[in-house]
Amino acid sequence: MLGDEVYSILGRAILDGTLQPGERLRDVDLAERLQVSRTPVREALQRLERFGLVEVSANRWTRVATPSENALRDTTEFMAFVVGGAFRTALSRCSEEQLSLILEAADAVIAASDAQDAPGIMAGTVMFFQQVIRATGNTVFISIMRESGLALQRNLRGWTPDIEDAASRSNSYRRLREAVAARDGAAAQHELLAINLLG
Amino acid sequence: MLGDEVYSILGRAILDGTLQPGERLRDVDLAERLQVSRTPVREALQRLERFGLVEVSANRWTRVATPSENALRDTTEFMAFVVGGAFRTALSRCSEEQLSLILEAADAVIAASDAQDAPGIMAGTVMFFQQVIRATGNTVFISIMRESGLALQRNLRGWTPDIEDAASRSNSYRRLREAVAARDGAAAQHELLAINLLG
Numbered sequence: 001m002l003g004d005e006v007y008s009i010l011g012r013a014i015l016d017g018t019l020q021p022g023e024r025l026r027d028v029d030l031a032e033r034l035q036v037s038r039t040p041v042r043e044a045l046q047r048l049e050r051f052g053l054v055e056v057s058a059n060r061w062t063r064v065a066t067p068s069e070n071a072l073r074d075t076t077e078f079m080a081f082v083v084g085g086a087f088r089t090a091l092s093r094c095s096e097e098q099l100s101l102i103l104e105a106a107d108a109v110i111a112a113s114d115a116q117d118a119p120g121i122m123a124g125t126v127m128f129f130q131q132v133i134r135a136t137g138n139t140v141f142i143s144i145m146r147e148s149g150l151a152l153q154r155n156l157r158g159w160t161p162d163i164e165d166a167a168s169r170s171n172s173y174r175r176l177r178e179a180v181a182a183r184d185g186a187a188a189q190h191e192l193l194a195i196n197l198l199g
Numbered sequence: 200m201l202g203d204e205v206y207s208i209l210g211r212a213i214l215d216g217t218l219q220p221g222e223r224l225r226d227v228d229l230a231e232r233l234q235v236s237r238t239p240v241r242e243a244l245q246r247l248e249r250f251g252l253v254e255v256s257a258n259r260w261t262r263v264a265t266p267s268e269n270a271l272r273d274t275t276e277f278m279a280f281v282v283g284g285a286f287r288t289a290l291s292r293c294s295e296e297q298l299s300l301i302l303e304a305a306d307a308v309i310a311a312s313d314a315q316d317a318p319g320i321m322a323g324t325v326m327f328f329q330q331v332i333r334a335t336g337n338t339v340f341i342s343i344m345r346e347s348g349l350a351l352q353r354n355l356r357g358w359t360p361d362i363e364d365a366a367s368r369s370n371s372y373r374r375l376r377e378a379v380a381a382r383d384g385a386a387a388q389h390e391l392l393a394i395n396l397l398g
Contacts, residue, residue: 020372077288080284081281081283082280082281082286084280138272139273140347140350141273143251143350144277146341147347148342152339189354
């Protein structure tokens, strides 16, 4: 097993709450549990630390980080600018096939929104944004989102879409979908900022 | 020596051309040259690979990557959206002290532009953007730019500012500085896009 796989296993465990904030992470224990040597475990822990999923006190402890008070605000701000930019870039040049994939993902978000399915909106939004980033064909966008995706998703964990106002939320998503279908990057960016998650 | 230091040494060597595109990187040789074990070297090489500075053909070779044809376009697009967003975020809430640091960095860019000093504009711009990112107080912006900074700088290496039209470039920088001084994030974002580097 490579460091990449250990990174992914530990990252998902932090994401889904199997590993809780504050929980101690001992490389010896983890290596034994995953049946690997300590090297890939240490490598994965360092990588998780660089994106704030793990915190380390040198020679004392390594533990699952508690998201900062501002983690949700910081992540939605960052996503608004990056995904907003990705809309402009992708819609001006992606193939018809890529556009269809983005629209399909948008339809899944709209369906989840209509059904008041909060986890569905969240999962659908992640997929939707991934399709947009991919369709930019911009290797910098793609590699940075791939590298930081785990940390961003973790910061958004506490977030639930405002299901009180389901109708206006669904309408926002529909307008966003229309802007995407029309390849209107500026309008898509505007709608994205208007939607609760990134408002 | 830790993986972090090896990463930084190898990254700078790729950045300044000491290690040339296509050059083979053997972990044994590098470990010997840097007087470290192979573990931190392998760790650093994997990290460089994730950001596209190094390319690996499994079990065959590891070498310094040749920047793709689109590397410059991809990087300037990404920077335009991220730094543009950072201006909006930072100028709406940073301290007066942070604002002074941004303005100082802007002055250095303007001075380099007036002097037709292309490397000075480049170095000044890196410092200027770093101050803006820092002033957002947004940990996601800060950690992502820290992680990807080396790769972004490397992709921009081929770029030289258009010194033919020094006067209008200096004027753009002056307008950008004014927008920053007035804490007008939207205007700063607009000027940034207008400047050659991010046009």
